Amino acid sequence: MNIVIPIKQVPETSNVKMDEETGTMKRDGVESIINPLDLYAIETGIQIKEEYGGTITVITMGPPSADKSLKEAIAMGCDDGILLSGREFAGSDTWATSYALSEAIRAIGEFDLILAGERATDGDTGQVGPGIASWLDLTLSTYTSKVVDIKDKSVIVERMVEDGYEKLQLPLPALLTVVKEISFPRLPTLRGKQRSRKVEIPQWNLSNLKMKEDFLGLNGSPTRVVNIDHPKVTRGGTVIDVRNDASIEKAVSQLIDYLKSKELV
Amino acid sequence: MDYKGVWTLGEARNGELKEVSFELLSRGRKLADKLDEELVSLILGDEITEEQAEELIKRGADKVLLLNDPALKDFIVENYSNVITDLIEKYKPEIILAAATTMGRTVMPYLAIKTKTGLTADCTDLDIEEDTGNLLQTRPAIGGNILATIKTPNHRPQMATVRPHSTKAAQKDESRSGEIVHLELDKSLLDGRVKKLGFRKNEEDAINIQDADVIAAGGKGLKKGENFAMIRELAGFFDGAVGASRDAVDRDWISYPYQVGLSGKTVTPKLYFAVGISGAIQHLAGMKTSENIIAVNEDLGADIFKVADFGIVGDLFEIIPELNKQLAEEVSK
Incomplete structure (x- = not known):
């Protein structure tokens, strides 16, 4: 089983307090972490690898400092990391982000499964996972709460919907976006941390990856943010x-x- | 651009139209009137009746595109995406609204890629920009701490998913009339890869918390799982649902489908009781657009009181039984 896990680095917000005057987050000294919902995807990937073998590649699009999150995923038990980083990606919306990630995943080579967190805690759209599936024409299960079995070149899953759980059989390669219920993320091990320090993280962008330039970044994004308001919380x-x-x-x-x-x- | 008309994607479940279909019509009607264009409700399924299509018209649609086929009984994203993409190419709608449900938030991003257009997730407000006629889509982000307004200036259709319960359902107007178009399924659009093997319904009181008008939620302050009994009793007075904070779910006091917040569900009920919940930013993100918020917590400094319309600071083990007692008296009056 070759598994690819796209992750996102987000600001750590669990202990963030609100500024009551302005209604904004107090961002001073806020650390960057792996999107908490991506940890469930990483844990699920590691469990599948433990049972069926294979390799796990984690990939992220972000600033050069996002390699910290890739290293952390490797310390948990993933094998390789790829960092998509470059000015050409700046201002990407979910359409352009899912395009760039899908081209990078294509370039990794053969894979059976892509696992993604259901959404990121900052953008909160949940659109990039399904978007990658669409670009790569993969079968898709969103809100996946359980991997029941992997056999006969297909994965059987349960997905959580409003009134219960649907059981689906998806031929591989498939993309699953996962919810918290699917697993309990492990902590990085000391040995994993040592290994992650040695792993070279290649940096990919237009200079070494074939992509349509007009599909990238702000230029490639169909949507535009035209206003940001800070609603009153109190x-x-x-x-x-x-x-x-x-x-x-x-x-x-x-x-x-x-x-x-x-x-x- | 020759794209015209506002579409809403209706949803049905177990032979019933979902309420959110009517909420989308109330959003869509306003936009269609501003643009002076047609409001069309598209609905896919296997047993949508003529009466149900009529109801969509009475609640605001000018036209209903109805596609019934046994192959569309279950929501399989690959099939639904192919069918809707095909209809978009044929009819060229200017705007498509779907509900931010597990269906809408799955099929819309999938088909936004295929149709090469923009999509805005989980909107809580929609409007038309005066000069350009562009759709202005407003959505909470970063745990609800900002409201971003987004538009799709150069691509059509403009697409958005809309947070359930963020507006009132359009009411029936018996005098309205419109056209029902029965579509035939082009079988070549069926993907055929994914199979649905079964369905397991939630436990009895886990009624879909996103559909509930009233939610009574419990958190760490309940101290143990058995104490959810009084939360269930409280919810019961309103025929409401039970919710929980992440803390309560992580302690195995209650299962994950009940979890409200960033890593659980986003809810917008008319009334939300937060009992023994301190109001971490992640929890607030999932419930702070509720119409009325009642908080009971022993810590005056808890953030939950900031978003509360009515709060009682004190021992929940005294307050909730008293509340249940007084509610019981109200009911028996």
């Missing part, structure tokens, strides 16, 4: 503190009045 609602007295009954009755005023009771 609603300024009623807050009643009942920690130090016995007014719970009254507070709850005020809550019921509130619900009545909104015609919710």
Whole structure:
């Protein structure tokens, strides 16, 4: 099984606080990490490799410093990393990003499975995974919550939909976007870290990879961001503190009045 | 460009039109009126009835493109994408709106590549730009901390997925009339690679939390899984659904389909109870567009109170039973 895992480096936001004045994130000293949802794809890939053998190539598009995320994935148990980096990729939307990644994946050679996180925690679109499948004309399962079996050149999966789980059989090569339920990501090992230091990460761009230049970056992107707003987070609602007295009954009755005023009771 | 008309992609499940189909019509009607163009609802399936097509018209569509075929019974993205791509080439719509459901968020990115056009995910607002007639698509990003407005100036159709519950469903207007076009499936468009082997329904009370009008969600403050019982009781008064924070799911107190937030589901109910949930940025991203937010937490400094319309600071093990008691009294009145 040859597996390719496209990942994204994102700002670490789990401990980020909001600036109440401006409604923006306090970004000072925010670290870059592997998109948390991509860790489930990496873990799933490693488990499949452990059972069926093969190699795992992780690939990312980003600034040169994104090789840190590739190294971390290798330290978890992936084999190789490829960094797509260059000015020509700047300003890519999901259409242009999925194009560039799909051309790079094509250039890696034969593969059976592409695993991707369901979406990234910064852009939050969930469009790049399905986009790569479309460019490469692969079978696709989104919201994949379980790899049931891999046999007869196909993968059997469960995917989580609104009211339950669908079971699908996809001939390989296939692309799966995965949700949290699929696995519990392992931590990098010491030995993995040592190995990741030795692995050379090649940097690919227009100079060494054949791509249509007019499909890349801002020029190749059909969408344009025309405005960014910082919505007010704070609603300024009623807050009643009942920690130090016995007014719970009254507070709850005020809550019921509130619900009545909104015609919710 | 000779692209005309606004399309909505309807959804049906188990023989019923999904509510989100009507929400898309309410979005689409506004856009079509501004552009002075036709509103078309496209719906694929195997047993969509004439009455259901009529209902789409009564709720705002000028035309319904109806494609029934046993091969389209199940949503298989490769098939749906081929069929819709083919229809786009034939009819050349200017705008296509789909719901940001597991179906919409799968088929739209797949076919946006095939049709070489832009797609904006999970929009919460849509409008038409005055001078250009371009679609303005507004969506939350970075965990809901920014609202980005995006357009697709030079490619058609302009495509967006729309967050469920982010607008009201279009109501029926019995006086409306329109055209129903019955389409035939071109069998050569069927991909044939992927097979659906089965379906397993969620447990009883995991009713699709994204469809729920009311959600009562519990977090770490509940201290153990059994205490979700009082959250279920609370949800029950509203025929609502139970939700959970990541903390509660990671502790195995409740299963993953209930998880609200960045690594779970995004919900926009009329009423959201956050009980024992501190309001990490990832949780807020999944629920802060809810219409009314009620928070119960013992920590006054918890971020959940910032987004709450009504909050009670105190011991949830005293407050929730009291709330359930008073709600029971209301019900019996």
